[in-house]
Amino acid sequence: MIKSLRGMNDILEENEYKRFTYFLKVASSVAEKYGFHYIETPLLEETSLFKRSVGESSDIVGKEMYQFIDKGENDVCLRPEGTAGVVRAFIQKKLDRAGGTHRFFYYGPMFRYERPQKGRLREFHQFGVESFGLESVYEDATMIMMVADILNELGIGYRLQLNSLGDQNCMPQYRDNLVSFIESVEDKICEDCKRRKETNPIRVLDCKNEHCQALYENAPKLLNALCESCESDFNKLKKILDANNIAYEIDTNLVRGLDYYSKTAFEFVSDNIGSQSAIAGGGRYDRLVEFLDGRPTPAVGFAMGIERLMELIEMPNENRNGYYFGAMDDEAVNLIITTTQKKRKSDKATCEYRARNLKAHLKNADKANARYCCIIGSNELENGTIWVKDLEEKREETVKLEDF
Ligand SMILES: [Zn+2]
Ligand SMILES: [Zn+2]
Secondary structure, three states: OOOOOOOOOOOOOHHHHHHHHHHHHHHHHHHHHOOOEEOOOOOEEEHHHHHHHHHOOOHHHHHOOEEEEOOOOOEEEEOOOOHHHHHHHHHHOOHHHHOOOEEEEEEEEEEOOOOOEOOEOOEEEEEEEEEEOOOOHHHHHHHHHHHHHHHHHOOOOOEEEEEEOOOOOOHHHHHHHHHHHHHHOHHHOOHHHHHHHHHOHHHHHHOOOHHHHHHHOOOOOHHHHOOHHHHHHHHHHHHHHHHOOOOOEEOOOOOOOOOOOEEEEEEEEEOOOOOOEEEEEEEEOOOHHHHOOOOOOOEEEEEEEHHHHHOOOOOOOOOOOOEEEEEOOHHHHHHHHHHHHHHOOOOOEEEOOOOOOHHHHHHHHHHOOOOEEEEEOHHHHHHOEEEEEEOOOOEEEEEEHHHO
């Protein structure tokens, strides 16, 4: 028997597909309300796209990519995340030269060759949005409000964590100060942090090692070293979130560590799946378009992992809906199929292809969660009528087929 690959799941059980499609429906409709439109990009891209955007020093690119040489000798890779492809498409379609604002949302599978564990798959799904062309911090606030709307509509509780990553004015100076600090405690930090000091010093701040964390409590904080523009934007962001009743916590250890990230960084965490699990994350990446050879374009976005959210979703009560059709006589089967087909123009309708007795049809209709069970037997066939039972209100009647 052939099985799916390790870390790659089918979504077909009722509990899963219903949650999955409900999530997509809610998230897409919220994004559309905010004026974002759908974008689809290929699953397969040139490996260099991710090397340049996600960064060669990251674990994603260093260890986790599904990378191979295709039959045309191209070095290609299954996308490990969604932003790079959207930015590539944005530049390729010359939208960076067109100017204006461009807002996209996407969803689909992402691939990372990681050790599979609960809540972490090799093929997983993300929903994300990207906004290009707006420098205003109010767009960052809008992103945050969009995530909050999606989570609220899904009945998912969260805490929002905020930080500012500075910009080209204030970050380099801060980084130098941080490196000096790391050097002062270098003999006590973990091996990962020693490596990060060389490749990506900011990332030491989110080291999961407790000893490291204790040491970094005394590290200089970027929030205390922001330049005027970054500080003013961060204050505006807090103010507008306050005005819209969105609670947040400041987390100075919330970092991204790639040069194209700047200013706003945010993460939504849930306390209901493991300890402090991130369920959505995003922020501003004003220099990524330029990093990928586009014209400098401010941008901000977020992504959320769908599998992580699945078990947290509160599903709405499902009412009976639609029609179930059945024949009690072989002669009536054709008419049943035709009538079902007509009903499908306006409603959900299913039918049974074999003639069965009434009890069997009622059972099927119940199983299909249909509101109406509609039956044609020999009597109805003769009189041009159909028997209809409303399974919700427990009422039944026989009506003329032409009036049905
Ligand atoms: Zn460490
Ligand atoms: Zn700054």
